[in-house]
Amino acid sequence: MLASPHKRISNKALTVWRISGVIKAFIGWSVTAVALFLLHIFDAPSWISVILIVLAVIFPCLHILVFPVLRWRSWRYEVREEEIELEEGIFIKTRTLVPMVRVQHVDTRQGPILRRYKLASVVVHTAATSHEIPALEETEAEELRFFISKLARVAEEDV
Amino acid sequence: MSKPKRLHPIVSVITTGKRIRNLIIPMIAINVSGGRDGKIALLVTLAISLVAIMITLLTGILSWLRYTYRFEQDEIRIEYGIFVRQKRYIPLERIQTINMTEGLIQQLFGLVKVEIETAGSGEEAEAVLSAITKDEAKLIQECVSASKNGGDHGIQGAQEGQKVFTISPQELLVLSLTSGGVGVVISAVFALFSQLDDFIPYKRIFGGLEEWAIHNILMIAVIVFIGLFLAWIISLIIAMLKYANFTVTKTERDFIISHGLLEKKQITIPIRRIQAIRISENVVRQMLGYGTVYVESAGGSSENEEGANVMILPIIRVKQIKALLEPHLPDYVLTTTFTPLPKRAKWRYLMRSWYITVPIVAAAIIFLKLWGLLSLILWGLVTGNALLKYRDAGWNLGQQQLCLRHRSLTRSTIYMKKNRIQSLSLQESFFQKRRELGTLAASVKSGVGGAGGKVVDMEMGDILYIYRWYSRERQRENSG
Structure with missing residues (x-):
């Protein structure tokens, strides 16, 4: 097997993902509450409600406690002079190679939670695909974007 | 100009x-x-x-x-818009494809519609000249190909080409018979009738018929059959009109593809803009030994998929493809030998097809008793398809070219040059890992988005081999 790429994403990503997990959980719970209420009104069999409640406990647990850790552990990236290599995935591990000469442009993206923690995502676009490196330190993301766009500019071939 | x-x-x-x-x-x-x-x-x-x-x-x-257009400084400059004036300047060297269509109206006046596509995204082609004279169109084409030749090249030579392919009546017949157009015609008819729902009082017409219908099932079956047959004939005629006179000409730098009887179409695609070559064989055509060849182009827009997947040989004996195309595409090696998947991948193909169908079949047999046995046919079909998928999947790696083959319903083989592959990725799920298998996917630019090839359950060692081949730095690591 090939050696994995070296760099990890910021460990503050864990906090961010947990927060967004909590937000999602609240949304999920309010939907579940409405569903339970409706089920009660329409006299649906009680086992449906039980299943719903069990799911409403399990999913937030996974999304707040388990998945962020696994996801953070599985995320690796490396930006070298001639190519970008990404590795991610909890259950299905995906590894992607993007040659620098194929990069068309680079974005940094920052939602409200990411901004609060001074993080940003870098999105690399080729002519056909786009690849996101999530939750990097703001300064690092900025540097990376600069670095990639500088290297990508060397490319002469066009589509 | x-x-x-x-x-x-x-x-x-x-x-x-x-x-x-x-x-x-x-x-x-x-x-x-x-x-x-x-x-x-x-x-x-x-x-x-x-x-x-x-x-x-x-x-x-x-x-x-x-709406005006002009040529200036190696650009085509278009100005249009009533309230919001817009100007669009397209550098000639950025043009990916030129499509010319002669619809019925255009033919009446001896005009053509010219669509100019670049690699940009958007709903329509980047420039649409809906009706200009044929001489004008020819001038545009010459202008564009002259700019690609660096300007100083003779314009005269550029237009005379060498015939690559002309469809024979026999091939046209096979093409029309095996095209999937029937479905389109039938659904169009259905759509029409459902649109007219509000105007035609179906209930009043058919209400009394119900009783009659029960007694005349055979009659209805015959009517339905005739209807389907007519739809098939119509689709046959449509396909024939569309692909009649299909010719491919090669000039110095371009392929020029033209076809159609009522609506004449002509597509010019620069050879160096070709992103990949794809051979697609549906089941029926594959049995007859025929296939279709497309070239993937970066032109094309979300409204016009044809601009991205340009059909270059609509129907051709698969054996002839290599001899026919290779002389004109010196970079590509249209190999026909593929490394198949390892034996242990077969089980994964079968299991994947059974996850959903086996429970359905079991449920059908339990609940519907004897009639449920019919669902075994479904199981058989799915299993057969899975075996075909396993058998047809494969890959081939050349010096500068990757070829991936897989089947969904049709078998598609895609030939990609290394420098046209936008990104390459390998996947390994938990179950694949246990058997040292993985999934390889490569993307090329095609139209607005991407296209590409994917082979599921390849030998992990092979995948890594291809991965190293594609990586610029891993390769160096290996050799040094």
């Missing part, structure tokens, strides 16, 4: 016609639904529609007046 030019005046009629066609359904709906209360209401709605038509006519004429 730098004076601003207008399109042929007929354009104003064409655009008006198009807009009215889009308006006509809502207008009928308004007139029908609103006109019940009395004469005044009817008059008002009629007046409104009349005004609407007048306005579209006026804007049609105005937009024709405003």
